[in-house]
Amino acid sequence: MAGLPDAPDILRDSAYALSSPDALRPADPTVGDVEIKNYTINFGPQHPAAHGVLRLVLELDGEIVERVDPHVGLLHRGTEKLMESRPYLQNIPYFDRFDYCSPLCMEHSFVLGIEKLMGLEVPERGQYLRVLFAELTRISNHLLNLGSHIMDVGAMTPNLWLFEAREDTYGFFERASGARMHMNWFRPGGVHQDVPLKLLTDIGDWLDGRFKRLFEDAISLVADNRIFKQRNVDIGIVSRDDAIAWGFSGPMIRAAGIPWDIRRSQPYDVYDRMEFDVPVGTRGDCYDRFMVRVEEVRQSARIIKQCLSQMPEGPVLTNDRKAAPPRRGEMKRSMEALIHHFKLYTEGFHVPEGEVYVATESPKGEFGVYIVADGTNKPYRVKVRPTAFSHLQAMDFMMKGHMLADTTAILSAIDIVFGECDR
Amino acid sequence: MPSSYPRFAANDGVIDAAKAALGDDLVEACERVGEIQLHVKRAGLVDVLRALRDTPGLEYQQLMEIAGVDYPARGDERFEVVYCLLSLTRNHRLHVHVRTDEATAIPSVTGLWPVAGWLEREVYDMYGVLFDGNPDLRRILTDYGFRGHPLRKDFPQTGYVELRYSEADKRVVYEPVQLAQDFRNFDFLSPWEGGAYQLPGDEKAAQAPGAPTPLKADEVKR
Numbered sequence: 099m100a101g102l103p104d105a106p107d108i109l110r111d112s113a114y115a116l117s118s119p120d121a122l123r124p125a126d127p128t129v130g131d132v133e134i135k136n137y138t139i140n141f142g143p144q145h146p147a148a149h150g151v152l153r154l155v156l157e158l159d160g161e162i163v164e165r166v167d168p169h170v171g172l173l174h175r176g177t178e179k180l181m182e183s184r185p186y187l188q189n190i191p192y193f194d195r196f197d198y199c200s201p202l203c204m205e206h207s208f209v210l211g212i213e214k215l216m217g218l219e220v221p222e223r224g225q226y227l228r229v230l231f232a233e234l235t236r237i238s239n240h241l242l243n244l245g246s247h248i249m250d251v252g253a254m255t256p257n258l259w260l261f262e263a264r265e266d267t268y269g270f271f272e273r274a275s276g277a278r279m280h281m282n283w284f285r286p287g288g289v290h291q292d293v294p295l296k297l298l299t300d301i302g303d304w305l306d307g308r309f310k311r312l313f314e315d316a317i318s319l320v321a322d323n324r325i326f327k328q329r330n331v332d333i334g335i336v337s338r339d340d341a342i343a344w345g346f347s348g349p350m351i352r353a354a355g356i357p358w359d360i361r362r363s364q365p366y367d368v369y370d371r372m373e374f375d376v377p378v379g380t381r382g383d384c385y386d387r388f389m390v391r392v393e394e395v396r397q398s399a400r401i402i403k404q405c406l407s408q409m410p411e412g413p414v415l416t417n418d419r420k421a422a423p424p425r426r427g428e429m430k431r432s433m434e435a436l437i438h439h440f441k442l443y444t445e446g447f448h449v450p451e452g453e454v455y456v457a458t459e460s461p462k463g464e465f466g467v468y469i470v471a472d473g474t475n476k477p478y479r480v481k482v483r484p485t486a487f488s489h490l491q492a493m494d495f496m497m498k499g500h501m502l503a504d505t506t507a508i509l510s511a512i513d514i515v516f517g518e519c520d521r
Numbered sequence: 522m523p524s525s526y527p528r529f530a531a532n533d534g535v536i537d538a539a540k541a542a543l544g545d546d547l548v549e550a551c552e553r554v555g556e557i558q559l560h561v562k563r564a565g566l567v568d569v570l571r572a573l574r575d576t577p578g579l580e581y582q583q584l585m586e587i588a589g590v591d592y593p594a595r596g597d598e599r600f601e602v603v604y605c606l607l608s609l610t611r612n613h614r615l616h617v618h619v620r621t622d623e624a625t626a627i628p629s630v631t632g633l634w635p636v637a638g639w640l641e642r643e644v645y646d647m648y649g650v651l652f653d654g655n656p657d658l659r660r661i662l663t664d665y666g667f668r669g670h671p672l673r674k675d676f677p678q679t680g681y682v683e684l685r686y687s688e689a690d691k692r693v694v695y696e697p698v699q700l701a702q703d704f705r706n707f708d709f710l711s712p713w714e715g716g717a718y719q720l721p722g723d724e725k726a727a728q729a730p731g732a733p734t735p736l737k738a739d740e741v742k743r
Contacts, residue, residue, distance in 0.1 A: 179672055213526055364527040450737050455603075487643075488640075
């Protein structure tokens with residue numbers, strides 16, 4: 099770590115030096131009492147419970163955390179800068195790489211922002227497919243978070259079972275888009291390709307069969323478990339006022355008791371036709387956040403079933419040839435279609451001048467995109483509003499007075515992914 | 522089909538309410554692409570945001586985002602800082618814009634919303650915009666010891682330094698960036714829409730109307 103001009107001294111210390119020999123030095127050997135100094139330790143940047151590359155500088159009084167200084171940015175890739183020099187369509191894959199646990203929900207905000215600027219209409223089936231797969235992404239994301247949360251506080255088995263179900267969702271994503279993780283499937287104006295009927299029936303069967311069994315079994319092991327509750331109840335309590343002032347959103351604000359869900363209050367796509375409950379917490383602690391996510395998984399399954407039963411036949415992508423390419427078969431026969439295809443994949447479409455802030459309910463909270471378009475084929479500025487930024491910032495006040503071992507519980511109850519936090 | 526993007530409460534009356542509550546601090550209020558923009562004076566920013574948060578009928582309780590934008594073409598006051606607010610009770614969003622230059626600080630709103638701390642740090646890190654009153658204005662996303670502000674339009678996309686692990690020194694060393702080939706920046710704009718250069722036949726443009734100018738986003742028919 100030498101050679102960094104601004105590196106503070108702590109960088110040079112060993113990452114896990116829990117105590118120094120000076121810490122327990124007697125102040126006065128004749129009296130024998132011990133002078134206890136606060137000491138500082140590094141948590142991360144490589145730590146299995148950090149959910150990525152997070153470095154927490156913790157100031158401890160004994161085992162009590164007095165101050166937390168999260169250092170983020172270790173995964174900063176300059177995505178927002180890169181997006182300014184690429185056409186809109188080439189920027190969608192970058193969104194998969196923000197929160198790589200819920201890629202489609204990241205794409206969702208961006209394509210909705212472009213649709214708002216361009217005034218695009220999206221066919222009904224396209225909207226249903228987007229809602230269906232956004233909810234499948236939510237399930238996938240929550241399965242990972244719930245599992246790793248359980249593991250961070252000491253239990254092993256549920257995580258393995260939840261990963262089985264999560265693996266199935268990746269199979270579904272692959273069958274829809276061709277990619278397991280970075281789907282790049284949503285487009286301004288709909289989705290890239292229609293899905294086969296068998297995939298939809300398989301998702302329906304999976305929800306009622308294998309998924310339900312695995313999920314409910316895994317949760318039944320921990321939800322009423324005494325040890326699990328001892329590690330989570332009354333840990334990291336956030337009041338309603340604090341949740342608002344610290345810019346919380348998603349499960350974090352709902353666990354604090356505020357029934358705020360963008361899918362419900364500012365519906366996008368066909369969420370206004372879906373019936374689902376918005377779970378809220380009563381105490382705002384880590385256990386509430388966990389249980390809010392558990393219930394959200396069940397509600398997502400409900401939404402997916404409604405999508406499956408209501409989804410009409412029809413096109414999945416807009417017919418506006420200035421925004422979406424023609425089908426391949428049409429392209430082979432029509433000169434006009436070939437020109438459109440060529441123009442869209444070289445120059446890209448032009449987005450009219452304007453600026454919008456569009457936010458959707460990603461599994462982790464409000465994921466917003468502020469787009470400044472200047473009328474060309476590339477965005478002038480794209481600002482991504484990550485959910486983790488405001489939640490992680492509140493670590494300091496949530497951790498104050500808690501034990502060192504609670505760090506992992508609070509951290510995983512926030513549900514952080516650094517691709518999104520650091521961009 | 523209703524529009525696909527998130528549908529929040531109507532914008533009716535918000536501009537009038539904002540005008541009444543903000544008074545002289547408001548430079549311009551407009552509605553573009555279905556979103557309300559309030560352009561305000563830099564000095565009055567804290568009062569403006571407090572009024573937006575606390576005035577009954579406005580009630581923007583949450584600060585969701587602070588975005589910086591760089592417009593070098595504007596000359597002085599090249600930076601625009603955009604505060605995206607959300608009202609949980611009225612289910613409405615708007616953004617507040619304020620302008621500044623490289624040297625003049627914007628008053629910090631950490632006193633109103635603690636969440637502003639990191640958001641302002643990010644704008645400072647990326648653009649070099651200063652915030653007066655932020656207790657902890659360090660860099661946040663870039664490397665320890667990074668120089669420059671990467672999201673400014675005059676900062677090259679390749680950056681100035683690259684780093685590698687040196688087997689000789691047994692540590693990571695920083696070196697000036699060396700590109701194996703020139704950085705490729707394609708001109709995707711078609712010559713009849715975007716180019717600033719003259720092509721044969723351009724002189725006829727004055728004689729006959731050409732293709733219509735592309736619509737702006739708030740003029741698109743929805």
